[in-house]
Amino acid sequence: MSIQVEHLYKQFRVHVRQPGWKDAIRSLFKREYRTVEAVQDISFTIPSGEIVGFLGPNGAGKTTTIKMLAGLLYPTAGHVQVAGYVPFEQKPEFKKIISLVMGQKSQLIWDIPPMETFLVNKAIYEIEDRVFRQTLDELVELLELEPLLTKPTRSLSLGQRMKCELAAALLHRPQVLFLDEPTIGLDVHTQEKVRRFIGEYNREHRTTVLLTSHYMGDVTALCDRVLIINHGKLLYDGGLDRLTEKLTPYKLLEVRLASIPDISWEAYGELVDAKEGKVTLRVARERIPEVSSQFLQRFDVRDLNIEDPPMEEVITLAFQEGSHVS
Amino acid sequence: MRRYWRVFREFFRTCLVEELEYRSEFMGNLLSSLFGIGMAILTIKVFFYQTDHLGGWGYADVLLLLGIFNVLQGLIDFALRPNMSRLLQHIRTGTFDHILTKPVDSMFYVSFRHLVFWRLIDVLLGIGLMIYALIEKHYMPSVLDAAMFIVSIGAALVLIYALWMMLMTTSFWVIRIDDLSFVFNSFFETTRFPISMYRSWLRIVLTYVLPAAFITSTPALSLLGKWNGMTTIVSIILAGLFLWLSRRFWRYALRSYTSA
Amino acid sequence: MFRKYVVLLRMKYVEMFAYRLATIVWMTGAMVQPLITMMVWMNIDPHQENAFIFYFAALIFVERMTSAWDVWEMEREIREGTYSYQIVRPFHPIHLAIAENIVYKALFFVILVPVWSILAIFVPAMRLGQINGTQWLLFFCALLLGAVIRFLFSYMFGLLGFWITKVTAVYGMFEAVSLFLSGRIAPLSLLPPSVKTLSLYLPFRYMVGFPIEILNGDIRGLDIVFGFGWAVAWSLIFMLAVMLLWKAGLRKNQAVGG
Numbered sequence: 001m002s003i004q005v006e007h008l009y010k011q012f013r014v015h016v017r018q019p020g021w022k023d024a025i026r027s028l029f030k031r032e033y034r035t036v037e038a039v040q041d042i043s044f045t046i047p048s049g050e051i052v053g054f055l056g057p058n059g060a061g062k063t064t065t066i067k068m069l070a071g072l073l074y075p076t077a078g079h080v081q082v083a084g085y086v087p088f089e090q091k092p093e094f095k096k097i098i099s100l101v102m103g104q105k106s107q108l109i110w111d112i113p114p115m116e117t118f119l120v121n122k123a124i125y126e127i128e129d130r131v132f133r134q135t136l137d138e139l140v141e142l143l144e145l146e147p148l149l150t151k152p153t154r155s156l157s158l159g160q161r162m163k164c165e166l167a168a169a170l171l172h173r174p175q176v177l178f179l180d181e182p183t184i185g186l187d188v189h190t191q192e193k194v195r196r197f198i199g200e201y202n203r204e205h206r207t208t209v210l211l212t213s214h215y216m217g218d219v220t221a222l223c224d225r226v227l228i229i230n231h232g233k234l235l236y237d238g239g240l241d242r243l244t245e246k247l248t249p250y251k252l253l254e255v256r257l258a259s260i261p262d263i264s265w266e267a268y269g270e271l272v273d274a275k276e277g278k279v280t281l282r283v284a285r286e287r288i289p290e291v292s293s294q295f296l297q298r299f300d301v302r303d304l305n306i307e308d309p310p311m312e313e314v315i316t317l318a319f320q321e322g323s324h325v326s
Numbered sequence: 327m328r329r330y331w332r333v334f335r336e337f338f339r340t341c342l343v344e345e346l347e348y349r350s351e352f353m354g355n356l357l358s359s360l361f362g363i364g365m366a367i368l369t370i371k372v373f374f375y376q377t378d379h380l381g382g383w384g385y386a387d388v389l390l391l392l393g394i395f396n397v398l399q400g401l402i403d404f405a406l407r408p409n410m411s412r413l414l415q416h417i418r419t420g421t422f423d424h425i426l427t428k429p430v431d432s433m434f435y436v437s438f439r440h441l442v443f444w445r446l447i448d449v450l451l452g453i454g455l456m457i458y459a460l461i462e463k464h465y466m467p468s469v470l471d472a473a474m475f476i477v478s479i480g481a482a483l484v485l486i487y488a489l490w491m492m493l494m495t496t497s498f499w500v501i502r503i504d505d506l507s508f509v510f511n512s513f514f515e516t517t518r519f520p521i522s523m524y525r526s527w528l529r530i531v532l533t534y535v536l537p538a539a540f541i542t543s544t545p546a547l548s549l550l551g552k553w554n555g556m557t558t559i560v561s562i563i564l565a566g567l568f569l570w571l572s573r574r575f576w577r578y579a580l581r582s583y584t585s586a
Numbered sequence: 587m588f589r590k591y592v593v594l595l596r597m598k599y600v601e602m603f604a605y606r607l608a609t610i611v612w613m614t615g616a617m618v619q620p621l622i623t624m625m626v627w628m629n630i631d632p633h634q635e636n637a638f639i640f641y642f643a644a645l646i647f648v649e650r651m652t653s654a655w656d657v658w659e660m661e662r663e664i665r666e667g668t669y670s671y672q673i674v675r676p677f678h679p680i681h682l683a684i685a686e687n688i689v690y691k692a693l694f695f696v697i698l699v700p701v702w703s704i705l706a707i708f709v710p711a712m713r714l715g716q717i718n719g720t721q722w723l724l725f726f727c728a729l730l731l732g733a734v735i736r737f738l739f740s741y742m743f744g745l746l747g748f749w750i751t752k753v754t755a756v757y758g759m760f761e762a763v764s765l766f767l768s769g770r771i772a773p774l775s776l777l778p779p780s781v782k783t784l785s786l787y788l789p790f791r792y793m794v795g796f797p798i799e800i801l802n803g804d805i806r807g808l809d810i811v812f813g814f815g816w817a818v819a820w821s822l823i824f825m826l827a828v829m830l831l832w833k834a835g836l837r838k839n840q841a842v843g844g
Contacts, residue, residue, distance in 0.1 A: 012842065072670055074840040088840055095676035107671040109597070111604040116597050123593035124677040152604065358755060365762045372772050377630040500607075509611065512618035519622065523629045
């Protein structure tokens with residue numbers, strides 16, 4: 001097993017900022033603290049080679065969890081093991097097999113070309129020349145980095161920079177890759193490219209990938225398995241299909257009619273929208289065949305479409321506190 | 327003119343509210359200002375351990391000069407310095423265009439948008455030092471002294487603003503250097519000491535090319551009753567001249583920026 | 587490790603080169619305060635003019651050769667969150683700081699030595715003929731120690747950034763005090779006796795003033811030995827402090843995160 005997490009807890013003591021004058025002066029001598037429960041009793045196991053997504057709103061505890069897995073934070077309670085190592089012990093051998101990429105925070109040196117950062121990483125991770133050449137060529141091809149390598153990092157766009165970041169992170173062929181909000185701030189086109197790359201790379205090299213995001217698109221494109229975290233708690237651990245089924249036991253039925261009759265749609269399902277000839281209803285999954293055929297029989301149907309509810313809807317429901325999905 | 331005063335008041339209010347959010351930092355800032363002026367006074371003391379006068383100025387005279395220096399530095403840190411790095415950011419990230427579309431003069435906006443309030447502590451400490459120096463010297467400035475002082479300190483402020491603006495304007499071309507205020511600091515350091523201390527050629531440069539003399543020495547002399555009508559008039563003329571130059575320079579920069 | 591340093595030095599060189607304009611401006615700007623101070627002293631005691639010129643020229647050189655700015659770099663990295671990248675790599679970040687210091691100091695050396703040589707032609711006070719070989723040797727040893735002490739001191743404060751957010755402000759205060767005790771406001775011999783005595787035991791003199799005193803011929807024999815003794819002692823103290831603070835800082839960071 002590549003990653004094992006058991007009953008992980010992380011608490012922070014946060015200094016409470018006082019607004020008043022007197023309080024401010026008092027706070028210089030005696031500070032008041034408040035405990036934040038960033039991660040509460042999270043357990044999961046990830047076999048090597050899997051791509052797993054941590055999904056949750058901002059402040060949910062995803063980044064805190066990733067940082068504990070990377071060894072940047074030590075847990076308040078619980079066990080963490082990554083590829084047989086205990087991350088917070090910070091052993092050099094452990095560091096050589098992991099890699100971290102944080103969206104919006106660059107490890108590339110700003111004023112000089114990314115190639116220079118690559119060379120430094122080569123030295124730091126003690127990568128042999130031949131292996132380095134091979135890996136670099138592969139990454140350059142997959143990520144289309146050729147024109148970017150010799151331009152200073154500061155002159156690259158955010159998307160170009162992210163591609164170089166990924167390359168820098170993968171030069172030493174890590175076994176585990178931690179991606180913290182990797183597509184944040186990127187345009188749609190680049191987001192897709194990045195997702196495609198991660199998927200390809202994982203298939204090719206069987207690297208375990210842990211990805212945190214609050215973008216649905218990252219998760220739907222890449223992850224077979226998703227862990228939903230909110231308020232520090234693990235709300236769901238499993239596939240996306242099962243999640244959709246459980247949380248939203250309905251589908252969306254879209255019908256295009258010649259004209260919209262003025263009737264109550266309750267018998268068929270819950271009305272979402274009805275305008276310009278198009279009626280959208282929420283229909284319970286089991287009833288879809290029945291309701292569809294009823295429509296086809298009773299109305300002049302020009303077009304009929306059946307869809308899963310948008311992922312956003314699913315996720316919003318999942319994020320609600322207490323909605324633990326078994 | 328009244329509109330600009332109102333706009334300035336808005337900047338003042340906004341920044342004050344922002345800063346009051348961090349009241350616990352007030353203590354740290356107070357200590358830092360006290361420490362700063364303490365070190366400056368100690369420096370003077372070290373010099374006067376070995377001598378009675380500096381360029382013809384006595385200990386109390388130099389303290390007065392230092393007080394004025396502190397007041398001016400406080401005002402620079404209050405209003406001018408915070409805006410310098412922001413201008414560079416605006417230009418780099420392209421948000422400067424927003425400023426150009428606002429119905430307020432861009433030079434005014436860029437100079438005064440961000441104000442750092444706790445720096446006014448430096449101004450107060452400077453005034454305190456000035457009063458102390460005058461007491462030490464047993465000298466009470468006459469009404470005329472005070473008037474000449476006000477005129478020359480006004481000229482000094484205008485000069486500082488103009489020089490600072492000219493430096494800021496170079497950010498349009500020199501985008502590689504993060505914070506050009508460093509350059510101004512180096513120049514401003516020369517005003518810490520009486521102008522008479524400097525050798526002949528340097529004194530000329532610091533009087534007519536980069537008018538350090540009129541920034542601290544002239545106001546100090548005025549307050550000490552040693553003002554000179556001619557000098558004061560020259561300071562006003564120079565202030566006007568430099569302001570006009572800085573305005574022309576800014577306009578020129580805007581033209582080349584908007585055409586790029 | 588040597589090969590790693592070669593790569594690091596090369597990278598830092600490329601980075602410095604990209605920054606060369608800013609570096610030159612910054613280096614020139616750092617000369618203003620010593621020059622003004624020099625003019626003050628020349629005004630106070632015109633008879634000693636030549637001695638002051640030599641002293642402050644040497645001061646500019648030594649000060650640049652020992653200057654350290656690591657506390658600002660580290661404060662920024664911790665604040666921006668990019669310090670995590672340093673922690674996650676199997677390489678101690680101090681090596682990057684050392685490489686940067688070496689590259690910049692080499693640059694200052696390469697600029698300042700020729701400038702001095704040229705100035706020495708026109709300014710007799712700056713001539714170096716009177717300095718013997720032993721003095722030179724001792725001077726460079728003291729200079730090296732001074733650079734080490736100042737670097738470790740700055741790095742130490744950088745590490746304190748794990749605990750104190752405005753650590754650059756605290757460092758600034760120490761730098762201000764250092765101005766007096768390292769001989770940058772006045773040659774140590776011109777300070778009041780109590781301050782002079784204090785400076786003998788504190789690290790600041792060994793950062794800047796001590797090498798100049800050797801070059802000046804102001805101290806000899808046993809005093810030099812005493813000086814080196816204290817310089818080495820302070821280097822060891824700061825080295826220990828950096829090692830301890832690094833471990834403690836990592837633990838602190840792991841508790842609170844970034």
